[in-house]
Amino acid sequence: MRFSEIIGNEALKESLVKMVQGNRLGHAILLTEENGGGAFAFALALAQYVNCRDRQGDDSCGVCSSCHKYQKLIHPDLHFVFPVSSSNALSESEKKGPISDYFLPAFRELALSNPYFTEQQLYDAIGIENKSGLISVQEARRIFEKLSLRAAEGAWKTMIIFLPEKMNLDAANKLLKLLEEPPQGTLFLLVSHNPERLLPTIRSRCQPIRLLPLTREQRRLTGGTVPDDAEFREIARSMLEAGLAKRIIDLFPQWEMLADLGREKQREWCLYMENYVRKIYLVANGLHDLADLSPQEEATIRDFAAKVKPAFYEKAFAALEGTLAAIGSNVNPKLTFCDLGNRLLLAL
Numbered sequence: 001m002r003f004s005e006i007i008g009n010e011a012l013k014e015s016l017v018k019m020v021q022g023n024r025l026g027h028a029i030l031l032t033e034e035n036g037g038g039a040f041a042f043a044l045a046l047a048q049y050v051n052c053r054d055r056q057g058d059d060s061c062g063v064c065s066s067c068h069k070y071q072k073l074i075h076p077d078l079h080f081v082f083p084v085s086s087s088n089a090l091s092e093s094e095k096k097g098p099i100s101d102y103f104l105p106a107f108r109e110l111a112l113s114n115p116y117f118t119e120q121q122l123y124d125a126i127g128i129e130n131k132s133g134l135i136s137v138q139e140a141r142r143i144f145e146k147l148s149l150r151a152a153e154g155a156w157k158t159m160i161i162f163l164p165e166k167m168n169l170d171a172a173n174k175l176l177k178l179l180e181e182p183p184q185g186t187l188f189l190l191v192s193h194n195p196e197r198l199l200p201t202i203r204s205r206c207q208p209i210r211l212l213p214l215t216r217e218q219r220r221l222t223g224g225t226v227p228d229d230a231e232f233r234e235i236a237r238s239m240l241e242a243g244l245a246k247r248i249i250d251l252f253p254q255w256e257m258l259a260d261l262g263r264e265k266q267r268e269w270c271l272y273m274e275n276y277v278r279k280i281y282l283v284a285n286g287l288h289d290l291a292d293l294s295p296q297e298e299a300t301i302r303d304f305a306a307k308v309k310p311a312f313y314e315k316a317f318a319a320l321e322g323t324l325a326a327i328g329s330n331v332n333p334k335l336t337f338c339d340l341g342n343r344l345l346l347a348l
């Protein structure tokens with residue numbers, strides 16, 4: 001994959017290229033994206049670029065032998081790790097400790113046809129659609145083995161880990177050791193949706209890069225679904241309206257709904273809400289075009305933008321970050337969202 005093929009995050013392309021050219025690229029990069037937001041495509045393009053034998057300024061050449069193999073995802077120094085689970089397609093012995101390598105053909109096919117794949121699309125492609133994947137300690141051992149080999153061809157051995165937050169604690173501790181004493185010439189590219197669920201010691205070893213969410217138009221171009229966020233939007237709207245009217249009692253149904261969603265969805269809603277607040281901020285500051293409003297949210301967002309106090313935004317973002325952290329821990333979800341509702345109400 002070349003940088004020029006990637007949709008969105010133009011400024012990031014430039015800064016990654018400058019990091020490579022200025023020799024400022026760390027040995028571990030943590031790319032954070034919204035589900036389906038293109039971080040995996042960036043990981044591929046960066047790996048291909050650092051290994052290209054004939055870089056064309058700000059992009060890889062796309063035709064040298066290294067690029068050729070990277071583009072087919074068959075370069076011997078390019079490794080993939082992603083969450084997996086047992087599947088009927090595996091042999092009895094493989095079922096005992098499933099690892100990414102067992103699913104590699106299906107993974108390659110998916111990544112080649114759609115490098116913007118979502119977590120669910122991954123599970124569908126590798127045939128574990130009804131289960132949630134995990135990165136196990138067997139997988140972490142395999143990473144060790146692979147990286148202890150010399151680079152076969154490239155200047156860099158590249159290990160792309162999709163959703164490192166799906167590692168269990170044993171696996172995470174093994175990865176941490178690798179990040180603390182990285183094998184020479186190894187580049188770790190972690191693609192995460194929930195970086196706050198990683199061990200803080202792993203996070204601190206990585207160079208963090210957060211991708212901007214794709215606009216609705218960019219999402220359409222990637223072939224991704226443009227979500228109809230009706231339910232999320234309704235909760236966001238009701239919560240802010242109750243907050244503006246200072247009616248705590250009207251917040252109860254929202255707490256209940258959010259508390260019942262399950263962690264994954266709660267997290268998604270918080271990210272949705274952050275984006276919702278960001279849109280209000282942009283409209284309130286005359287940047288309507290950047291807000292990328294859907295027809296369904298246009299009138300409401302404009303209305304909030306006219307009513308919300310300037311001090312609201314910072315407090316709202318802090319409250320939502322606090323909520324995201326609490327979702328990752330074992331705090332009672334009702335208390336978490338009750339607290340969020342109160343903080344938003346006080347900030348409005």
Ligand SMILES: [Zn+2]
Pocket residue numbers: 051052053054055060061062063064065066067068
């Ligand atoms: Zn090349």
